[in-house]
Amino acid sequence: MRKSLLLLSLIFVQYFNSQFRNSLYDENQINVSLRGGLDFPSYDNQTKYIDYKPNLNLGISADYYFNWIGLGIDADYLSNKPKNSYPTENLYLGAAKLSNPTLTENNIQRYFFGIGPNFRWVINDDMGVTFKLKGGISNIKGGETSLISANGATNYNLNFHNGYDVKSVFSGKGEVEFNWFFSENIGLNVGGYYLQHFKTNDIVTNGNAAGYIPFTSNDNQNLISPANAEIRTSVLDHEIHSVGVFAGLTFRFPIKEAKPEYNLNVVAKDKETGLVLPDTFIELYKDGKRNYLARTNAQGVAFFKNIKPENYEIRGKLNTIELNSTKTNKSEFVKNSTIRKEISTDSDKFYVKGQVNICNSKNPLRDVTVVIRNNETEIVQEIKTNIEGKFYFKADKNSTYNIYGKKGNYFSQTETVTSKNVDRSNTLFLNLQVCMEETSCGKPINLKNIHYDLDKFFIRKDAEAELNKMFQFMKDNPNVKVELASHTDSRASDDYNKTLSQNRANAAVEYLVSKGIDKARLKPIGYGESQLLNKCSNDVDCTEEQHQTNRRTEMKVICH
Structure with a gap:
């Protein structure tokens, strides 16, 4: 003891x-x-x-x-x-x-x-x-x-x-x-x-x-x-x-007279909408070195009490997003009083708040590398999710982004977020949900956005993004072999659908091979209309949306 x-x-x-x-x-x-x-x-x-x-x-x-x-x-x-x-x-x-x-x-x-x-x-x-x-x-x-x-x-x-x-x-x-x-x-x-x-x-x-x-x-x-x-x-x-x-x-x-106090309050807000920004980290820098750090409260205010009066650069960071900085002058500080400064966001940017979860659940995924592609400028950036599966980035006005995640043996769906036709004076945050599935052995995963022209089997431009994501998955997991399966709806004959789906699966494989994936790791199969997901078999009256459910491309890891 x-x-x-x-x-x-x-x-x-x-x-x-x-x-x-x-x-x-x-x-x-x-x-x-x-x-x-x-x-x-x-x-x-x-x-x-x-x-x-x-x-x-x-x-x-x-x-x-x-x-x-x-x-x-x-x-x-x-x-x-x-x-x-x-x-x-x-x-x-x-x-x-x-x-x-x-x-x-x-x-x-x-x-x-x-x-x-x-x-x-x-x-x-x-x-x-x-x-x-x-x-x-x-x-x-x-x-x-x-x-x-x-x-x-x-x-x-x-x-x-x-x-x-x-x-x-x-x-x-x-x-x-x-x-x-x-x-x-x-x-x-x-x-x-x-x-x-x-x-x-x-x-x-x-x-x-x-x-x-x-x-x-x-x-x-x-x-x-x-x-x-x-x-x-x-x-x-x-x-x-x-x-x-x-x-x-x-x-x-x-037992002695109190020292004079110099206080500073910093308000973080969006200048365009007037929205205050809680949980923003505010830092005071002098000569390139951080002297003080505080976090804004629910009203968007960070308090710095009894600090040394100096010429400070005030920087702000909302998660991974940096705000526009401002400055204080040493002469602004008055003994036993508080000065007020405001730090704001970029009025020409939107802020995307993203969340990555395991598909069909509310379970977040941490340490996911989120790939963000600006479809207008073709600039690509990568961001990691935090412990709560969240990520943040600045989005330009009048822009559309394709977004997906990378993490080990997880496969991510590609999502799209756009700032086009959104009024910046009313909106600061754009919300986005991305889901990822674990590619366990033999489990089929539906590839979204793999579309073909009617009765055709060549890879369209809008399908390349999804196949590129599959290419990245196979590149990140070099020992994995994958079955790539194509399915049709029940319309047309069974033999025709079988041939069409096989050709479509072959085309997807050839695209991945052209990107550098070993063909021996890919197994194309056309199932035609043999594995429908609903009741829409031959001679059953169904809506176009119901038929679309059956027209799909799937991948699954081949079991050893």
């Missing part, structure tokens, strides 16, 4: 030293805390049938803080009462029943006085967490316990411990305390502690320190054996441990 406390204190020192400098907590300051709570003791005095009950703890501390580190003194009063677990009914000596025993249980009073360092983690002006280490001395008195019963004129001390009378024993204490100040000088505290008293001696009276008379229980009788009494005659050099929880009041007193 002592090694753990030392290691924990070193971690706190390093962490606090590197992290926290802030407002009122930066001032030299005195804190006085009053607290009360519950103490849970453990006495290692090897006394059988005697335990100790949780009871009261009261304390006061005074702490002087230089900023994040301080020095404090603690005074604690702790009271515990012994708890006898030896039987008190149906006691017998042979066949003779003993009288009802007399139980004496005296409280143990402990007084701790300690001094040591404090380390603070400042959350904001009103909240902070403090880790305290204290070393000192304790006075421990009381705890005499005895259970006495009689058989005629003979008294039997069934169970006893003489307690403590220790004037000063070295003790150590570790404490974690949370403070919330509801006014500038008064706050609430809650926390917990671990207290240890080292080398504590109990009392030896008339050559005895503690002991008990063994007993056996039989037929609801407790038969004692005085001849076998277990008596400890020597002082036991042992430890006492305590853990506890507390709550109370803390009073803080700055």
Whole structure:
């Protein structure tokens, strides 16, 4: 336990030293805390049938803080009462029943006085967490316990411990305390502690320190054996441990005039629509180095409190999208006041919010490489999805994008998003959903947008994007072999549809071979109308949409 406390204190020192400098907590300051709570003791005095009950703890501390580190003194009063677990009914000596025993249980009073360092983690002006280490001395008195019963004129001390009378024993204490100040000088505290008293001696009276008379229980009788009494005659050099929880009041007193504050609020919004932008990271840069970072709240505002007045460049980032930057001038900052700046998006751009899920589910896919192709400029960019399967990018006005994902053995559908005929003054975000399917062995996956002219089997230009996606999948998975299947609807003869579908499957394979895929990895099959997905067989009246469901091209990984 002592090694753990030392290691924990070193971690706190390093962490606090590197992290926290802030407002009122930066001032030299005195804190006085009053607290009360519950103490849970453990006495290692090897006394059988005697335990100790949780009871009261009261304390006061005074702490002087230089900023994040301080020095404090603690005074604690702790009271515990012994708890006898030896039987008190149906006691017998042979066949003779003993009288009802007399139980004496005296409280143990402990007084701790300690001094040591404090380390603070400042959350904001009103909240902070403090880790305290204290070393000192304790006075421990009381705890005499005895259970006495009689058989005629003979008294039997069934169970006893003489307690403590220790004037000063070295003790150590570790404490974690949370403070919330509801006014500038008064706050609430809650926390917990671990207290240890080292080398504590109990009392030896008339050559005895503690002991008990063994007993056996039989037929609801407790038969004692005085001849076998277990008596400890020597002082036991042992430890006492305590853990506890507390709550109370803390009073803080700055001992020098507060430093002047310079504050900055930055609003992130879309200039075109006036829409505020929550969860935008705002950064303050000076000479190319980031000095401060904050995040906008639900109202699109980021707060920078008590910063150094400088010439800053204000940059903003909404997920992966950078906003237009702005600047502050050192002369704009006024002592103990707040200046306001606004950072906005590009009015000539739309912002696409994309989501990648596993098809037919709400399960997101992280670390997907999303391929984005501008159909007007033919510029291609790639973005990774985050842990929630989300991705973001800027979209030009009057543009259309084809978008699909790449990830291991997943196959992505190609989706389209467009900013054409969308009023930028009313809309900032374009929403997009992309789904991906895992290509498990033998599972057919429908390739969307593979269309052919009537009675033709050559690959049209609009089908190349889907086949290019399949090319990328096979390139990313070089050991995979794939069956490429073409299906028709039930119209025309079975033989004609079989031949047409085989030719279409062959054409798709030849296209992939022309892109560099080994033909041995591809197996074209034309199923004609033999694997309809609905009831639309020969001579069944169906809509064009129902027939379209059956006209499809599928791929599936060939099982080894």
